[in-house]
Amino acid sequence: MTAGICRWLARQGIRVAPFKAQNMSLNSFVTRDGAEIGRAQAMQAAAARVEPSALMNPVLLKPGGDRTSQVVLMGKAVGEMSAAGYFGEYGRREDLLAPVVEALEELRRTHDAVICEGAGSPAEINLRRSDIVNMGLARAAGLPVLVVGDIDRGGVFASLFGTTALLAQEDQALLAGYLVNKFRGDVRLLEPGLEMLRKLTGRPSLGVLPFQHGLGIDEEDGLRLSLRAAVREAASAPPHGADVLRVAVLPVPLMSNFTDVDALAAEPGVVVRFSDRPEELADADLVVVPGTRGTVKALGWLRERGLAGALARRAAEGRPVLGICGGYQLLGERIEDEVESRAGTVEGLGLLPVRVRFHREKTLARPQGTALGERAEGYEIHHGVAEVSGGTPFLDGCRSGSVWGTHWHGSLESDGFRRAFLRRVAADAGRAFVPAPDTGFAALREEQLDRLGDLIEEHADTDALLRLIEKGAPAGLPFIPPGAP
Template structure:
């Protein structure tokens, strides 16, 4: 096999990441050497590869689905929002500066297109197949001339395109038709057909509509994927994540001990890598919820202050909402608090920031003996160490440099009483360490909670990826998808007017 495919979507969150990962896992099962690719990703959830490059966590997850090591080639452009109108641009895994949306789309696209096409060509020379994920919708006609992630990369690579639509939102037939009709004739030539996602009910009731869609567009539907609960894959995110009331509950098994353990995660602005708490939610008897009010911390056994792309902004937000005072009361009472990356920084005594917020000197919450200075160089690392007598692996993504001036050492951060802080993302995925940490939390909280002795976060993640592969294998026309990947888009597909100018 040799070839590729672009998975586009009628909208953001249509299911492109899930479908891309599912196709990667399905092909890997067949013995195909496959790699994921997303030319440009906008996300605050990122990962550090072994060579020290920062890429989107969704592409790292897709690489795991493909059973290959993630690399910067798989996500050459990453945009990390830092405000309403600007983002940090990460090129080939390294930050190259802040840029407004207008500035980003205003003149660098040809150079970026050359870079992403070069990355794609290198992947095609290494793997049997490359499964590309688009971004947003290919029918964003206002951005088509500067597009490097949807039809721009499909045209450059001559890849067939399958458009995914979320039927759970409604209007999927109009979305499929409208998405295709808004494309230029040259772009429409590459659109092979459609994939329905998140369907609930009897597929036979949907089939007349699929037949009518085929009659209207000349393009077939390559599968109807059922709505699947419990897909705990790493997510992309937008500029703001609104998680009030969102709860991630362990569904693996009932608690081992007599009590559950309640974890409250402060939903700070520009929250990054909130996937850090997924390993906690995977533990039987641990309930994780995201909160934004001080009273929601009252019954929490552990409060997590997560990473953020806006440390000073998050600090102000905590103070405005009374969460800062609530955290101080918890620390004084000996009730557990964990700060990760930006959350670790806000727990310190002092922040000097002329880089991220340019706010200068700012007083921290003073819960940890730490002084933070923001450096223009970003720390990107994959540290390995020990804490609580157990081996720990993690990854670091931060501009803030922490000077620890007291307390007990903890994962290159520190601990004072029951307040813990570290720059290490992903540390809770180390099973033995997570169990020891939760045992400490339960002791301090006075809970009769016992961590399950055999929970493997890596195994649970593999189960999730296998579930994605099952969705493709059982509900998509895999023979037809193989034909697309190997042979490209069928010729002679009709043009649907009105098309947008190319």
């Protein structure tokens, strides 16, 4: 919804920026000045047609397990913390609200409008005292608020009313209305409920957006095969007489930046699936080991499930394997980790002539280079530093036989390089695969963002949205006490 509003405003010639005060995600991105932010905010910046900035996501939490996260403040990692520690000591509201509000004010000074995304629900009353991303931010900055309900999950009216009733009176004063998302069917059947909701709360619904099939954008988190399939729908069938290329992606623990494989799925004739059993790798032409925030943990997971042996057999048979970032590191000979897992020295899978040592300082970079005769660019986010002792250089990583490894996220979005890599993979796999010469990943992503903008323009009350942006929440909104009506 945030991305769609940003694209709609940008098309009106309004200089708009996205903002999310606090994001929890393992999918992140590196800005041109070397700051790490949530990948969702980078996607929203693309929707707004502006350069991503740390100002757009001042606090990023990167989970390292069920109870711990790395805290990234204004694009730089500042420490590892438990949930209790984050919401207790360092995460005291006054410690983080000030830089968050300063970042928002800077964006407001340099843009005509800023669209702020919340997180989870504004009615998480157990976290309200430390909240800096939902109503805590809205009250601190005086922002009008719309609550979005996902009707595809069911219970949308109860959710919208209950959310309103659980908010404090000062918070309710900023809640100006509702948006309903992912509706299937005739909207006229929903209108009586929307009118009843307006009478109960005194707040209008500013739009009902229909469910859209084949809509794929960069996700914050959550493994969704439909995301890959959605992007692929925009592409044509494989060239006549060409084989289909099958790609298996291993869903390793704490998987990060799985969006790397979206560009593969966008290629006509490439089928991408997530596989976690050795037998599912047997018919794959390429296996991808993606990034992870827990390299040593992922290594243990591969061994426990028999996937380590399956990868070794592939390498021995000359069948392609690609490791990206943490996936590249665990394909090496040895890992020395006193930072992420603190496991000390751990033997890797030994498929690449690489030794990795984890440093406390995180590498954040936007590299460019050449591989397979084509230009490529990407971004790096890692604590592990690789020492390569052999093989063939490959995007600052290496290749040994049919096993490839690189720290570069996003490199497969470079169209010429992606096609050259797929041709090499197809040759190694014995496939007659021919990449389509006109598949441009950036253009496909732009089409998806335009579709989001179209949804807002066609199905939301854009005049009401502009009034909220220009004038804020209207005065005199009624207070709904808990338990009403």
